[in-house]
Amino acid sequence: MIRQCLLPLALPLLMATSAGVHAQYASPAVQPPQDVAYPGTIRLEVDATNLNQRIFKVRETIPATPGELTLLYPMWIPGGHTPRGSLDKLAGITFKANGQTLAWKRDPLNVAAFHITVPEGATEVVVEFDFLTATGPGQGRVVMTPNMLNLQFISTALYPAGHYMSRIMFDTRVTYPAGWTAFTALHEEGRSGNTVNYEDVPFDILADSPVYAGRYARQIDLTPTGSARPVRLGVVADAAKYLEAKPAQVDIHRAMVAQAFKLFGAQHFDHYQFLFSLSDQMGGNGLEHQRSSENGMGTGYFTDWKEKVGFSDLLAHEFTHSWNGKYRRPADLWTPNFNVPMQDSLLWVYEGQTQYWGNVLAARSGMRPLPASIDALALVAATYAENRPGLSWRNVQDTTNDPIIASRAPLAYRNYQMSEDYYSGGQMIWLEADALIRAGSGGKKSLDDFARAFFGVNDGEWKVQNTYTFDDVVATLNAVYPHDWKSFLRERLDGRVGLTGGIEAAGWRLVFKDTPSAYAKGSASPRWGGADFVYSLGLMIGKDGAISDVRWDSPAFNVGLGSGASVIAVNGQAYSQDVLEDAVKAAKGTTAPIELLVKEFDRYRTVRIDYHDGLRYPHLERIEGRPDYLTPILTARK
Known part of the structure; x- marks a missing residue:
């Protein structure tokens, strides 16, 4: 009874207090991005020499005019498919103009936005901050060690709101430890001591052009000397001995690049730089970019290589992304800047078909021998035959939301919860599609034809993104081989059909034996x-x-x-x-x-x-009397 009597009296006070709170913390709205050039060029200077404390020191000089200015820190990271920007690692941030320190205010609803007022007479704002990289894996991925570093410009820059990122120019300079070698897709314009001045580029290209640098480094050409669009493998390692690659190992990597060119029939870069770390200290990773990719493996990649097991498919996967995901990108994953939310509905193409081609290219090039490639596929098939009970309540399409839901955090029961199954589940779907096309066309057509028609367009074009929709995928499949592709895809994505049909369609079957495959044991x-x-x-x-x-x-x-x-x-x-x-x-x-x-x-x-x-x-074995499509899929193109 007391509560009933007090409630009408308390409610107006509560509402008034709430309104007052909202008024107190109201902040300027963050301007939506417009396709309008930002006036002037932002200078970004990064000091990457503090290896002991693992700190990047950043200074930005931003042209500005008097009035309100909102600067954004990138949160939606391409390739991450989730708002996982490292905002928590910024510290000591200051803004100055006319030699005076400016007051700043973080937006309470958009915490990656910083509001400042540029004073009269000022023509630029200088921003300084420390980027405190992880000193242990519990804080995130380690990106600085005594012998190497991974500098991602998307993590060490603020940019003005109100403009497309492609319309904001950056002049970037990085100071490296003395004697180190740095690899990046950016072209150098000059050097002063240990400071490198890189070409002026729009922010979207800068953010897509990270750096690997190291004390022990080696550059390996993967295309013939004089290639118009060269591909190179830049390797940094914990010690010089881990850089030693046998000529036959290098030839395998060259074959992977050559097989990719044969598959897609076009190149969407002016040059391509693999960034490759061999380390037990810096965190491993795999992240795609248009003209480069970040790849991190253990120190024994070359030195502990087992011929019958082969190499990982990591480099082949990330290289495929130059076509699938970077140049051709799902329409709902393209955003005008890095603070507009992305949507992941087509990751079963972006990642799923890339997973498929990464494994195929590994086999065709010899990075993974044919028997090992078949054994590796058996492990994937077994996963979707018996080790995804989560498919009873969840479908592959829904897992495209996982980067946002789970942010790749460890899961207690992954097989039941499921996690980003658009990768390997997507691989199974595309294998079945490939087998269906081959069978229906009498071997005259294959998913290779889709890859060339869908991704291998506009040879040489790379400064724009060619977006696509579900209907575009279906239309190209139908142009390759007429079929009810819409139903085919939706039935598998939405969970009404199993995901292992491609194994038998390719002329093989999944079986279980009492010993692991040679690949499973060796890898x-x-x-x-x-x-x-x-x-x-x-x-x-x-x-x-x-x-x-x-x-x-x-x-x-x-x-x-x-x-x-x-x-x-x-x-x-x-x-x-x-x-x-x-x-x-x-x-x-x-x-x-x-x-x-x-x-x-x-x-x-x-x-x-x-x-x-x-x-x-799990193992795969041939089905007698049925055509074998799997072997041709995994065999090198002439």
């Missing part, structure tokens, strides 16, 4: 040292016995095991991979359960798994 990371019981018990277990994943509704899950627990003992014997494998083998065809002692936080308990089907690992 396992020795640092992880984990054990794969996904298709038997339903567990993935790390070297230390920690359970990293439990397949939903698997034998392990159904006795109450969850990710995060640790296996201590198996049938009374201390856990090791061999001990658990022997226990699974021994239980085959019997009725005795497998007994695990597990630790969860500070508690121990025993669980008994009633599983008797033995070890199971």
Whole structure:
């Protein structure tokens, strides 16, 4: 009764207080981007020499006129598909004009916007700040070490609101540690000591042209000398010995580039610079750009190479993005600046078909031998045959929202939650499309024809983005081979049809054997040292016995095991991979359960798994009597 009496009296006061609060914190609106040139050229100076404290020191000189000025920090990062800009790493920011420090105000609704008032008589504003890079992986990706750095200009620049990023010019200069070599798609205009002056470019091109620099570096030509549009591999490493690549290894990378040119039939760059780090200190990554790509692997990429396993498909994947994703970009992923939200509905083309071509190019070039390529595909097929129970409630199309929903954070039950399945799920869809075209055309047409027609247009053009829609994809497929492509795609994307049909359509079948494939064994990371019981018990277990994943509704899950627990003992014997494998083998065809002692936080308990089907690992085998389309798909083009 008291609450009922007080409420009418309190409500006007609450409303008045709320209105006052909103008035108090109201700020100037952020101007929407317009296709209008920003007057003058912004000078961006980055000091990248503070390796010990891992700090980029930034100074910007921005032409300005008296009045209100809003500067934005980029948040929607191309290739990230999510607002993951590193705004939290800016510190010590100051704005000055006419030698005086200016007051600034952060927009309370758009926290990446900074509002300042340019005083009378001022012709420019000087902005200074420190970009505090991660000093450990818990703070984000490490981008500075004693021997290398990764400078992303999109993270070290503010830009004026109210203009397309393509209409804002930047004059950029970077000071590197003495004696270091820097790789970037930007052309140099001059040097002064350790400071490099790069060509003036619009902000969209600057942001798309990051730098890898290092103490130990090597540039490798991947196209013949004198090529009109050369492709180069710029490698930085933790030590000089990791740069040593055998001539045969270099030839494989050259073959990958040549096979990409044969596939697409056009090039959308004036030159292309692979940025490649071989490091156990700087964080690994893979990020596409129009004229370059950021690629990070461990130190043993060349030195620990296994011929039968081959190389990763990372470089082939990111190179494919120059055509698919950068030059030809989904219409809802194109934005006029880096603070307008992107939409990810077509990532199953942008990333899914790139995943497909990355694996195909790895096979065609020999980066991954044919048997290893088939074994690698078996792992993907098994995922969508048995290890995505999340497809019971969620479809591939919905996972295109995952970059925004989850921001690639670790998941407790990825197989059930699903996460960015437009990559490998998309790969399965495009494999089936390729097999369908080949079968229906009697081998006269293939998805290669789609790639050339869709991505290989306007040879040499790169300073514009050629956007596309779902209907554009369907129309080009129909021009290659008439079919009800709209229904084909929607049924698979929206979850009404399984994703493994391309395996049998290509003349192969998924089977399970009691030993892993040579590729699965050879490509396992020795640092992880984990054990794969996904298709038997339903567990993935790390070297230390920690359970990293439990397949939903698997034998392990159904006795109450969850990710995060640790296996201590198996049938009374201390856990090791061999001990658990022997226990699974021994239980085959019997009725005795497998007994695990597990630790969860500070508690121990025993669980008994009633599983008797033995070890199971995915393989592909030929279907007798059916045409083999998979081998031609993975075979080099002449």
